[in-house]
Amino acid sequence: MPTTATAIHTHVACTHCGDECPDEPLLFAEQPFCCQGCQAVYELLNANNLCTYYRLDERPGQKVREVELPSRFDYLDQESVQAQLLAFRSDTLAKLTLTIPQMHCASCIWLLENLHKLNPGVSESRVNFLRKELTVSYLPSQTSLKDVVKLLAAVGYEPQITLAELGAQSHHGNRTLYYKLGLAGFCFGNVMLLAFPDYLSFIEQLQAEFGRFFGYLSLVLALPVLLVSARGFYESAWQGLKQRYINLDFPISLGLTALFLTSLFDILTQRGPGYLDSFTGLVFFMLIGKWVQQRTYEALRFDRDFTSYFPVAVTLLTTEGEKSVSVKELQVGNRILVRNQEVIPADAILMRGTGQIDYSFVSGESVPVAKLTGEVVYAGGRQVGEAVELEVVREVSQGYLTQLWNNPAFQKAEKQTLETYANKVGRYFVAVTLVLALSSILYWYPKDTHMAMRAFTSVLVIACPCALSLATPFAMGAALRVFGRRKFYLKNSAVVETLGRADTIVFDKTGTLTDTHRSEVRYVGLPLQPAEMQLIAALAQQSTHPLSQRLAKELGNGEVVKGEILGEGTEEGNLLKENSPFTTSQVHHFTELPGQGLSGVVAGREVKVGSAAFVCAKPKAQQGPEHSADTRQSRVYVAVDGENLGCFVFYNVYREHMQKVLQTLGKRYHLAMLSGDNNTEQERLRGLFGPKAELRFWQSPQDKLDYVAALRQQGRTVIMVGDGLNDAGALQQADAGIALTDTLSNFSPACDAILDASSFGQFATFLRFSQNCLQVVLATFILSFGYNGIGLGLAVQGKFTPIVSAILMPISSLSVMLFATLLVRFTAYRNKL
């Protein structure tokens, strides 16, 4: 087969997901596929004439990873779950919104909106791409919620249905801002038109005739701005005052009030046209700032609810048999069944079966822990292997994990989430303004009472730090977008400030510095024949265990036995897929002992793959190179026909660019590394981190948390970089917790930012850019102070007229917006971001 033979060396991309295919890609309709899952999706779409999906965007598919558990979605048939999930329900129509983190391109939108072609029971499906939500309407008479979700999962868009969703809250609150903005814009435009006669003072006759009418009309138009649009500023200022805290909205409210009252007084006493155009204009511009801020947040919204990690439904064992119930209904004493790959929902006692609990979420330890009947298993662990029966000893809300999260030590000390910088500056601003306003009164009062009042109000008006309030959202918004483009997602703009101010960086090791997906595989032992490799690969393919999968892939690629049998091996590989005796169905007597190994008969030969104890009853000392307690490696032993051949050693590999990143950071930051592992790699890490860095081993999640807390006590600003799973507490404790993750859909509840692992190489640049952004904000502050200075100079002299205000105010607001955005863009460009 020459076509496939050439394909081997030219990296065939899977038609569905675009991943590199193994050497012998699955072929369907002359298209290559990397796995059964991808092919299945293609077949389904092809059968329904939906292959447009593949034309709209380059390789749009997602690798279908999950092992299909037939009963996984059974809970969706449950009445209580449906009642909570469905937004609308009648006999003829049901509607709900699902979160689908996987959607990422135009093809996704197209396919998801054409669901009705795959399931006629779906009447409509609409995507909200920015929120990654799909709103589905279906006919309950023709299909069910379970079928819809199953279909989505089948095409690679499994929705994220979680506890958090069950207590669902819709987000329609942000429409108010649009109402306010529209109203302010409308009033601003009209008031400005009415103020025109003032700007053009040569139409004095017009002004004399209509001044009064225009004045009253402007007043009528300004009222809704004051009462509706500007309300948020007053509320925020009042909230701050109640907590004995002066935020930036306080001087803004003060200035707005002064503006409005002065205008009211001027108009009612016929002194002049007032400053209502400035007033409405300011509110309008500041609302635009708020809108920019909100949009940036929305784009970055991610789920912070820890309940996301917990399963929604559990299988309850009752006297009448198995029953699927919502986790919330679980009570102490309930017997539950936890199957392979399911998360344990509550602390429980193991009643039947062998537990192999993967606590990687809690402790970071990826090797499953064996539990025997009668032992306690904790919530958050994932059962790997056979189904086990548990008796719940503590309710969900009191589980270990929940406790960990609700621990007061985990709550951040009431972190000011909004523009800490601006608020700090704002406080001094108020003080300076009040002093200036009072001194101008004192200066003018003996000479001219009217002038004194005028100067006083003008100072308050011009001191309104609207430009200041615009600087941060625009600068930070631009910064967050730059980060977002580079796959670094920040929770909010305050995180940029924290990153810029940080002086200490703490790294977690496992899963953060090491790349679990790229572990190196080496073979130690008697030389393997190509035929034997195929036997092992065929067996390993049967299992979903990560190491088995890895092994099957490695053997398929022929990488382990460095090319020596490459040609022959791949030839066999093709045979394997088509007509060799070793196709997957040819594996007989396959058994998988969870946590121990696999055995089976392939092509008449007995093959065993697994732990030393499982493969050979007495592991010989000379089997491996040396028996060290090196946790850097995991071993898989193999035996064929009862003869021990050797073992595959999986080495941990550090992330790409790590050395470069650490070197750059080491120059400017205090570095530290925390590891849950033993210290076998101390030497290597010392070399990477440099002599000054602190390296700590044998750290439990609590230790990590305590360490970060101690650093903060010393007055350091700490960035913690972890995988967001086992070090969630430390991430939460740090000033800025960054979760480094390979799959962005794996949100961590505790972190302030998510960094895609592929962008890790740019981490140092990100930090430098954050610092630059702070400088940009400061520069913008100076600019806005410049405007305020000019205005104040005029104000204390009593020369601050409506026309000056009408020119100065919008110019300052607009130029600050522009300056902030452009400068951040420029900085990003200079940092090559």
Next chain:
Amino acid sequence: MNIIFILIGISLLVAVTFLGAFLWAVRSGQYEDDYTPSVRVLFDDEE
């Protein structure tokens, strides 16, 4: 110059109509998602 009063009245009326249209647009959810429609419009030919 009484015409000015009428003209201003009319102009305000027109402006209020547009404001109403905007508020209606927000209310009907047109500002909820301003990305997807831009992609969706391209699909019609692909049916």
